[in-house]
Amino acid sequence: METPVIVAIDGPSGTGKSSTSKAVAAELGLSYLDTGAQYRAMTWWMLSNDVDVDDPAQVALAADKPVIVSGSDPSAPTITVDGADASGPIRTAEVTAAVSAVSAVPEVRRRMVELQRAAAAQAPAGIVVEGRDIGTTVLPDATVKIFLTASPEARAARRGGEIGAKAAADLAATREALIKRDAADSGRKTSPLAKAADAVEVDTTELTLDQVIECVVTLIEEKRAAR
Ligand SMILES: Nc1ncnc2c1ncn2[C@@H]1O[C@H](COP(=O)(O)OP(=O)(O)O)[C@@H](O)[C@H]1O
Numbered sequence: 001m002e003t004p005v006i007v008a009i010d011g012p013s014g015t016g017k018s019s020t021s022k023a024v025a026a027e028l029g030l031s032y033l034d035t036g037a038q039y040r041a042m043t044w045w046m047l048s049n050d051v052d053v054d055d056p057a058q059v060a061l062a063a064d065k066p067v068i069v070s071g072s073d074p075s076a077p078t079i080t081v082d083g084a085d086a087s088g089p090i091r092t093a094e095v096t097a098a099v100s101a102v103s104a105v106p107e108v109r110r111r112m113v114e115l116q117r118a119a120a121a122q123a124p125a126g127i128v129v130e131g132r133d134i135g136t137t138v139l140p141d142a143t144v145k146i147f148l149t150a151s152p153e154a155r156a157a158r159r160g161g162e163i164g165a166k167a168a169a170d171l172a173a174t175r176e177a178l179i180k181r182d183a184a185d186s187g188r189k190t191s192p193l194a195k196a197a198d199a200v201e202v203d204t205t206e207l208t209l210d211q212v213i214e215c216v217v218t219l220i221e222e223k224r225a226a227r
C-alpha cells in the first residue's frame, strides 16, 4: 500500500481552509481534521462550565476535562464534546469571540496537538489537517504544506456572506473582528499562526474555490509522483 499522504493547510480566518480541505480530502480519498473546530469545542465547554476564559490559570486547570472527538469523514465532519454533538454551538459569536484566548493557553494546545497527531497517525490513506500551526508544529514532517491567504476585504466578504451581513457597517464589523482574531492568533507565544518555511503560499483573493482546490490537488499529486 502507498505511504499515507499528510497534508497541512494553514492560514488566517476566511481564506478557504475548511472548504478547500474538505473538498481535497473527498477527492483524494483522505481523512479530514478541522483543528479549529477542536479549539472551538474546548472553548464552548469552558463557557458552558463557567470557566473564566480570560484567566489562563483557570483555563489551564480545566484543559484536561472535556472529551473531544472529531469524525474524520470529509463529506460529513462531526465533533462531539462529552458525547454531545457540538457542531452547532461551536459556531456561535460567543465562542468565536473567546476562542483566541482559550487557544493561547499552552495546556490547551498540548492536549489538542496530542489528539491531532493521533488522528493523523490513524488515517489509513492519509489526512488533510487544517488549522494555524499544522505545518509549523503539529505535523512538521507533512508531505505537503499549504498556507492560504486572502485580502482582509475578501475574507470579510466571504464570512459576511455566511452570516448574512450585507450592510456596509456589518461588513466593516466582520472585517475588524477577523483582523483582531488574526492579530491574537499571530501574536501568541505558543505556536502562533505562521507560515512554515517549506509551505507553499496560495493567495486566494482572486481565485474561485474550485481553482484553489485544483491548485492544492495538483501540488499533492506532484509530491506523490516525486516520491
Ligand atoms: N476562493 C474562494 N472564493 C470565494 N469564496 C470562497 C473561497 N474559498 C472559500 N470561500 C467561502 O468563504 C467562506 C469561508 O471559507 P472557509 O473555508 O470556511 O474558510 P476558513 O476555513 O479559512 O475560515 C465560505 O463561505 C466559503 O464558501
Ligand SMILES: Nc1ccn([C@@H]2O[C@H](COP(=O)(O)OP(=O)(O)O)[C@@H](O)[C@H]2O)c(=O)n1
Pocket (backbone or CB within 6 Å): 012, 013, 014, 018, 035, 036, 037, 039, 040, 099, 100, 101, 103, 104, 130, 131, 132, 133, 134, 181, 185
Ligand atoms: N491549529 C489551530 C486552529 C485553530 N486555532 C484557534 O481556533 C480559532 C478558530 O479556528 P477556526 O479555524 O474555526 O476559525 P475560522 O477561520 O474558521 O473562523 C482560531 O482563531 C485560533 O484561535 C488555533 O489556535 N490553532
